[in-house]
Amino acid sequence: MEAARRVTLKIDGREIVAREGMTILEAARENGIHIPTLCHHPALSNWGGCRICVVEVDGAPRLVASCVMPVREGMDVATNSERVLESRRTILEFLFAERNHYCMFCSQSGDCELQDLAYELGMDHLTVPPGFREFPVDATSSYMVLDHNRCILCARCVRACREIAGKQVLNFQNRGAKTLVSKDLNELTDESTCDSCGTCLQLCPTGAIYHRLRTHQAVRGKARKVEVARTHCPLCGILCETEVRVADGSLVAIDGVLSSSSVHRGQLCRKGRFEALEDRGPRLIQPMIRQPDGSLRSTSWEDALERLCGALMASRGTKRQKNVLGLISGGCPAEEAFLLGEILERGLKGNVVSTDAPHLFTIKKAWEEVGKSFLGLKECSWEKLDQADLILFAGAEPERTHPMIAALSKRAAMEKGATLAGIGPNPAISSWSGIWVKVPAEELPNGVRALLREVATRVTSEPVARWRDLMAQIEGPEQEEKVAFMDSATAGLLREVAQRFALSKSPLVIVGDGVTGSGQISTLRNLMFLALLKGLLLEGALRLLILKPRGNTMSSMRMGWWRLPPSASEEPLDVCFVVEDGCDSPSIEVPKTRFLALMTSHLAGPLVERAQVLIPKPTWLEQGGIFLSMDGTEAVQLFPIVDPPEGVRRGWETLLAIGGRLGMRGLPKDTADLRGRTMEALGLPSPSRQ
């Protein structure tokens, strides 16, 4: 790109060199000159709506909004002349008088740009009469409240919804003083297409859109100190960068890190921003044991670990070493997955499997089948969504499982005209009318096979001949596909999807838990072949993304914990040791077992009722750890953000203590050693992001 022409101008008497095309505001800020703003936000397009940033140019009678006025050679700008300040104060008073801004009962007080500005400009009263008009409040969402009484119509939320989140839910209705921010065609939040990503909330400069879950911990007053820490959200494997705000040792908010260079541009999803803050029931803060009458009582760490180790030692003497099972949740950090393996598999010759084992087993076996014919293939990154012109969801419901994937898909459809197509029992994106081939869950394998054949007949490149050979090997000679379960309309839609898929330049297949969770190995393999028909992406990546049930599921996969656990009908196990993340219940049925130990953060979930020993552990925000991305290529090392409850030890410290009690040798010596060996087990050099 050609370098922009230099422009010389004067701001407050200072000679400034700017570049052509910059606004006065940008030039001023670049040179450390303060101009207050409200509607302006660096992550959004310029708006020029609130007029707070007015400046005087060349002494002209009319003031201009510096956030939209481009610099010009020789311009003489005054940013704080008496006329400018007077005008700003009046504009600010109008903003206060127009609607109902009462800081004393606003939960956003102390964290409000409008209030900050009133303090900055010393607004100690209003010279204009307040409007005292009533505006509606929309409190239908579980996460956010939209209070129009506190809205200044700066359009930051509207622009954020369009430009960052790409959802275009928010817009304006009415005109003049009756203007309101509205959702869709004036819907309430819970009836709108809003998916509660909260980008609007993050960018709202006032209390018009506020957080529902943490209002009692609002940042009231100037005095309260808020600490901001950077981390990543470990909940789904996308590993979005976040800014976590902590006040008085507790979590107040999780914000996205706005960036035009990241594919999601810094939006978060309802899981990462809100559900992480939800109350998940009482904490487990002390080890507990089951009493003979069935109730639980608190005990010492010493006693709890002794009981667990006693049970593990006893099973070692019985020759039935395979009767020890470790279950690790995909929400736990990789260190815990690694240590559980060291202790139970290497030390006691037992088994360790993921609580998402059925998903992992399906994925593993499908790759093995495809790997027989095509070496070195791998999944693509979620970031490829941005380049897709057709996104095919197979058995996937990303709005439920991976809201960010849903959001980015919809954005691709709205901004770039990508086709959204789905095959499965439920529509993939409820608020977007893509092409949905409705197929009952039990017929999904047949539906996918039919789709694969339909696409293959339409693609006429070299790999197809090879594919036909393969299919013949795998499934016998090709024959007229019977799709009896489909009516003609559905079959027509299937053909349309096939046609569009065949013609698309850059399709992407997204596989969900409808495929992986029900053990449809051949279906997943067929979807891999389907993706293969359109060629590979760079670096041998297939045009295919498999949604994993939990954020760190891929760590368990890499460690080898993908095998299926013994079925519930078999002989009971001696010992089962479950390490959970305290978030969800496992997606497998925990087999019958004589001694069940559970390490978790909360007294919630079905296993609490079954366990003989309960051992506390911190949440991810309290202990951090290594988390692996959804495609398994990138690991992040998260650091603790808040302190765990007193007395709760880190998960890996507890596991190391258990290994020590069992007399195991060769366990990691310290945290650094543990991290290093965990990364080695993951087959990665060192955490690539922090």
Place this chain on the structure above:
Amino acid sequence: MGKPKVATVWLEGCAGCHMSFLDLDEALVDILDAIDLTISPITDFKDYEFPELEVGIVEGGVGNHEQKEIAVKLRKRCKVLMAWGDCAVFGGINTMRNWIPKEEILSYAYLSTPSSCGGSPPSDSELPELLEKVLPLNQVVRVDAYVPGCPPSPEAIAHALKAVLAGRIESIPVALLHFD
């Protein structure tokens, strides 16, 4: 010449501003030495026949006819009128009723709240009638000095009072300015 006479009134407010004034603690001694506090909730004189005053101080919004009358009377008798607190300055929390018709408010409060039990809205002619809207003081009379805050800090009150007694009208310094 005697000490400057000061009166304070408490209109539609919660007494929080007066409490904040009392929270000046030992600094209060100097202030009370310097002024002659006449009618005030603190002295418990409530006849509102104000003498000629240097400073009149109002806490609370103006929500009924009696309050309006007091405000007007006070304005006539004082050289400097000062508004204390968010209610007097902006209308405050009382303005939450401003978009509901007053009849509806009264019937809700006396008949329909969960704790109402067979009451009726008061109708005695002795009782002051509600205004249609609660107003900030400067929508009723001219105001010279403002001390916002809910409540204003003792320091902000002292700052404003000292300035007025020294014959100056000053804005509250930004460091002391707050609305919550």
